[in-house]
Amino acid sequence: MSSAIEVKDLYVQYKTKKGEKLDAVKGLTFDVKQGEIVGFLGPNGAGKSSTLKALMGFVEAKSGEATIFGETAGTPDARKRIGYLPEVAMYYPFLTPMETLTMYGELQGMRGKLLRNEIEDLLEVVGIAHAKNKLNRSMSKGMLQRVGIAQSLLGNPELLVLDEVTSGLDPVGRKELRNILKKRQEQGTTLFFSSHELAEVDMLCDRILLIHKGKFVEERDMHELKATLRNFYVTYRGDASMLGLTDAWNENPDGTKTARFEAKDGLVSAITRLQEKGGQILDVVSQEGSLEDYFIDTVEAAA
Amino acid sequence: MSKVGTFLATSSVAVAAVMGASTGSIRDEVNPPIKLVGLEAHDSHAAASILGQFRTSASSWLFLHADLYLHNGVEMRPLTDDEIKRGRKGVGSNPNEQKLHDDAKIVTVVPSARDDFRGIFGDVERTTTSYKDMTGHSHNKPTDSLPLFRLMTLLDPQFVQGWTTGSYIMLWDKSEDGFHKALAFLQEGLKHNPKSIDILTEIAASYLKERNGARDFDSAIPYLRRARTVAAENFEHLSEEEREATLKNYRRLAVSLRELQLLGEERAVVIEGRKFFPEDIPLDRFWRVLNGEIVSDAEINPPSVIKLVPGGTKPASEIESKDAQQDSHQEEAPVRVKVRFI
Amino acid sequence: MNFPAYRALARCVVLESLRRKDLWVVAILGFVILLASSTLGFFGFKGLEIFAKDMAVTVLGMFSTIIAILTSCRLVPDEVKNRTLYPLLARPITRLDLLVGKLIGAVVVTWISFLMLAALTALALTIFHVKFELIMVQYLLAKMLGLVVVCGFSMAFSVYMTPSASATVAFLVAFGAPMVTRGLVLAAAGNPSLTPICKIINTVLPQTSLFDLGGRAVYLGWGLVPVWVMGFLFAYGLCYSGAMLFVSWLKFRRQAV
Numbered sequence: 088m089s090s091a092i093e094v095k096d097l098y099v100q101y102k103t104k105k106g107e108k109l110d111a112v113k114g115l116t117f118d119v120k121q122g123e124i125v126g127f128l129g130p131n132g133a134g135k136s137s138t139l140k141a142l143m144g145f146v147e148a149k150s151g152e153a154t155i156f157g158e159t160a161g162t163p164d165a166r167k168r169i170g171y172l173p174e175v176a177m178y179y180p181f182l183t184p185m186e187t188l189t190m191y192g193e194l195q196g197m198r199g200k201l202l203r204n205e206i207e208d209l210l211e212v213v214g215i216a217h218a219k220n221k222l223n224r225s226m227s228k229g230m231l232q233r234v235g236i237a238q239s240l241l242g243n244p245e246l247l248v249l250d251e252v253t254s255g256l257d258p259v260g261r262k263e264l265r266n267i268l269k270k271r272q273e274q275g276t277t278l279f280f281s282s283h284e285l286a287e288v289d290m291l292c293d294r295i296l297l298i299h300k301g302k303f304v305e306e307r308d309m310h311e312l313k314a315t316l317r318n319f320y321v322t323y324r325g326d327a328s329m330l331g332l333t334d335a336w337n338e339n340p341d342g343t344k345t346a347r348f349e350a351k352d353g354l355v356s357a358i359t360r361l362q363e364k365g366g367q368i369l370d371v372v373s374q375e376g377s378l379e380d381y382f383i384d385t386v387e388a389a390a
Numbered sequence: 391m392s393k394v395g396t397f398l399a400t401s402s403v404a405v406a407a408v409m410g411a412s413t414g415s416i417r418d419e420v421n422p423p424i425k426l427v428g429l430e431a432h433d434s435h436a437a438a439s440i441l442g443q444f445r446t447s448a449s450s451w452l453f454l455h456a457d458l459y460l461h462n463g464v465e466m467r468p469l470t471d472d473e474i475k476r477g478r479k480g481v482g483s484n485p486n487e488q489k490l491h492d493d494a495k496i497v498t499v500v501p502s503a504r505d506d507f508r509g510i511f512g513d514v515e516r517t518t519t520s521y522k523d524m525t526g527h528s529h530n531k532p533t534d535s536l537p538l539f540r541l542m543t544l545l546d547p548q549f550v551q552g553w554t555t556g557s558y559i560m561l562w563d564k565s566e567d568g569f570h571k572a573l574a575f576l577q578e579g580l581k582h583n584p585k586s587i588d589i590l591t592e593i594a595a596s597y598l599k600e601r602n603g604a605r606d607f608d609s610a611i612p613y614l615r616r617a618r619t620v621a622a623e624n625f626e627h628l629s630e631e632e633r634e635a636t637l638k639n640y641r642r643l644a645v646s647l648r649e650l651q652l653l654g655e656e657r658a659v660v661i662e663g664r665k666f667f668p669e670d671i672p673l674d675r676f677w678r679v680l681n682g683e684i685v686s687d688a689e690i691n692p693p694s695v696i697k698l699v700p701g702g703t704k705p706a707s708e709i710e711s712k713d714a715q716q717d718s719h720q721e722e723a724p725v726r727v728k729v730r731f732i
Numbered sequence: 733m734n735f736p737a738y739r740a741l742a743r744c745v746v747l748e749s750l751r752r753k754d755l756w757v758v759a760i761l762g763f764v765i766l767l768a769s770s771t772l773g774f775f776g777f778k779g780l781e782i783f784a785k786d787m788a789v790t791v792l793g794m795f796s797t798i799i800a801i802l803t804s805c806r807l808v809p810d811e812v813k814n815r816t817l818y819p820l821l822a823r824p825i826t827r828l829d830l831l832v833g834k835l836i837g838a839v840v841v842t843w844i845s846f847l848m849l850a851a852l853t854a855l856a857l858t859i860f861h862v863k864f865e866l867i868m869v870q871y872l873l874a875k876m877l878g879l880v881v882v883c884g885f886s887m888a889f890s891v892y893m894t895p896s897a898s899a900t901v902a903f904l905v906a907f908g909a910p911m912v913t914r915g916l917v918l919a920a921a922g923n924p925s926l927t928p929i930c931k932i933i934n935t936v937l938p939q940t941s942l943f944d945l946g947g948r949a950v951y952l953g954w955g956l957v958p959v960w961v962m963g964f965l966f967a968y969g970l971c972y973s974g975a976m977l978f979v980s981w982l983k984f985r986r987q988a989v
Contacts, residue, residue, distance in 0.1 A: 101988065140988075140989075143818075143821065143822055144821065145818065145821060145988065145989045146988040146989070147986055147988070163824040163825060163826060164824070166822060166823060166824045167824040169822065170822075171818070171819065171822035173815065173818035173819060173822075175815055177814050177815045177816050178816060178819070179744060179748055179816060180748075181747065181748045181751035181752055182744065182747060182748065182751075186744075186747065189740075190740045190741070190743070190744050191819060191820075191823060193736055193737070193739070193740035194737050194740050194741070194820065194823035194824070194825055195823055195824065196736070196824065198736070222751070235819070238819055239819075452783075455783070455786060458786075458951075459782065462951045462952065462953065463947040463948070463950060463951030463954070464947075465947075470918065472922055473918075473921075473922075476922070499914065501917050501921075505917070505921055506917060507916075507917065507920045507927050507930060507931060507934075508913070508917070508931075508934055510964070511934065511939055511942065514939075514942050514961055514964055514965070515939075515941060515942055517957055517958065517961045518874065518942055518943070518944065518945050518948070518957055518961060518965070519941070519944065519945075519947050519948070520947030520948050520950075520951050520954055521947075534782075537780045537783060538780075538783055541780070541783070
């Protein structure tokens with residue numbers, strides 16, 4: 088599968104107001120395959136937005152390479168295939184959503200009835216068709232975020248770059264957005280987004296990229312990570328020695344014991360042993376691990 | 391280095407301290423107290439002051455535009471001292487016209503092609519702006535600009551120059567109607583500026599201007615007296631221009647009183663005038679005539695009496711040169727004076 | 733040349749300005765002028781035709797310049813401040829396209845204000861029975877071209893400075909450039925060795941005074957301006973604002989946003 092985004096040894100540097108140079112991204116390398124949904128994670132100040140800005144051409148990379156579908160990132164040709172949603176979406180307060188989207192559509196090279204129809208459809212999809220002729224200034228933050236989502240979807244882009252995608256949306260809005268994005272992915276759109284919301288990442292992503300202090304930390308396949316983080320528990324009545332465990336068990340107040348296993352194989356063999364040694368199995372639980380714990384642990388380890 | 395730094399810092403502090411301590415003594419020189427002559431109490435109120443600022447600016451703008459009217463939109467400027475030193479001459483005006491201002495010292499603001507380095511930019515500007523070669527130029531009728539003076543005095547009734555110059559332009563009309571209009575205009579100005587020496591002397595000057603072969607001393611004298619009183623009360627606070635007007639007022643009043651044979655009052659006026667202007671030759675001459683030191687049948691023109699040209703538009707050089715000629719002439723010889731008015 | 737993008741960007745600037753009611757200020761000013769003129773007639777002032785025309789061109793020139801500066805100076809900084817720049821720059825347009833579109837928008841807004849004010853003052857002038865002459869058309873055309881220059885340098889300043897600083901400098905340049913030119917002419921006449929440097933400064937300065945045909949429109953007896961001069965003004969306006977666009981782009985093309 089060919090790459091939608093390819094980043095090689097990317098450095099992004101800013102000058103502070105005092106004239107000091109500040110490295111926001113330090114030698115980042117990664118790629119995003121076409122059709123993937125990739126989450127871009129990292130704590131505040133990790134360099135997520137700077138990387139996205141470099142991909143969009145808002146800031147110039149100090150060195151390194153970034154391409155979008157083989158085109159140099161930041162060029163009009165590259166941007167032609169991208170839909171972008173900024174972190175804090177602000178839209179012209181004295182325009183209506185209809186006019187706002189018409190302008191963006193025209194800048195995208197769309198025209199006439201085709202554009203109008205697409206805008207009508209998108210406003211319907213993001214749920215603000217009823218407010219299409221209201222001024223942006225009269226809208227709530229959540230509604231404005233929907234305008235932003237609609238503008239990012241204009242022209243059916245092959246790649247969606249979303250910065251803090253669910254910011255400003257209520258739980259219902261988040262769910263709707265997830266559905267929209269999933270649908271887009273099914274249609275072949277690549278999604279690359281940064282987020283603080285680990286639940287969103289969990290529900291949306293195929294893969295995550297973790298960065299910290301401008302440096303790449305690790306990338307994980309989401310299914311594999313989830314499997315890694317999953318724990319299995321068995322609660323039984325009997326001696327601890329029945330399972331031959333030393334640490335990974337707790338004695339409950341009622342005298343029963345609960346043992347934890349990181350892999351399914353361990354659980355199966357534990358059940359077999361308990362049965363052989365006459366232990367009484369009370370409960371067996373499979374529990375997903377915390378992405379948050381993983382995130383914190385990994386970032387702390389990288390610090 | 392650090393010693394030098396310490397020395398400089400200490401010196402600076404010392405100098406600052408001395409300057410601070412001495413501000414009381416130099417304050418009046420640096421920032422002279424605001425003169426309240428002619429300034430009504432309500433004008434010192436903040437809101438009135440801001441409004442006043444606007445009115446004054448608008449009036450000044452209109453006053454400047456009156457000059458544009460005279461030149462049909464061609465913007466003129468006086469020659470700089472440097473240009474005069476370099477021997478540059480003004481554009482001059484039509485010799486058959488009554489002089490309005492010193493055309494020998496003015497040139498167009500947009501330079502002529504000869505004086506302009508800008509090439510095509512200069513050529514285009516001379517085409518797009520109201521520019522023409524003003525050598526020996528004529529003026530539009532000054533009376534065309536009268537509405538501006540009415541407007542500027544309406545906007546800012548305290549704008550004395552508007553009243554005096556406006557009346558001067560009205561007097562351009564030599565008819566009786568012109569005289570009455572000018573007088574009414576000045577009277578209105580006096581209502582708003584009862585202590586304006588300029589307006590008082592201009593009213594008097596209007597009466598003293600020859601009409602139907604005579605001058606109206608009886609009507610002029612009350613205004614000259616009033617101007618004298620105002621000036622004497624505030625002499626220390628008068629501006630340079632007001633002092634000049636005051637001097638003319640003493641001369642005019644003395645001559646007018648002599649004409650009506652009110653010699654006692656003339657003596658008092660001349661004494662007071664000499665107190666304020668001890669160097670003035672005409673006042674000295676009046677004093678000597680009053681004392682019989684010189685014979686009173688020598689013929690001279692009454693000094694400045696018919697000089698009606700107010701500050702802004704008077705042909706200064708012409709008047710000054712006449713005065714100078716007159717003064718040098720008087721210093722040299724004739725001791726017989728006769729003040730003769732028809 | 734990305735004309736559809738220019739049109740889209742310019743339309744956005746115009747719609748925003750119209751709805752922000754910036755132009756209402758102009759309409760109110762025009763109304764005040766109208767009212768003031770009527771008042772003068774009420775007070776019985778006659779013979780003020782020239783004054784009325786003078787006033788009209790002064791007010792027109794001054795307020796249209798103010799609108800041009802205030803509109804142009806905030807175009808780019810406002811986009812950055814309000815973060816509306818990101819979705820714009822995410823589109824397949826160059827930064828030069830963005831500047832051109834914005835500048836066209838500012839010019840159109842300025843022209844609309846100018847023509848609105850001109851219409852209102854023309855109405856006011858009828859009170860003074862001022863005849864409409866062809867030179868007035870030339871005056872309006874030249875002024876509109878001059879406003880393009882003002883918009884150009886105002887936008888260029890705003891890319892390099894804060895909005896308030898750029899507005900201040902733009903005002904100084906717009907109203908002070910003719911004075912500087914006069915000073916240069918005097919300086920060169922006084923000291924011919926200064927002529928080359930005066931020429932350079934004069935070339936860099938916007939020649940805003942060339943676009944002011946007010947004097948000819950106000951006072952009587954001045955003829956029409958030749959066509960070649962109007963052509964020169966058009967070419968100069970285009971070149972100067974083009975140069976200012978280039979200067980803006982030099983900074984903006986690599987500016988981190």
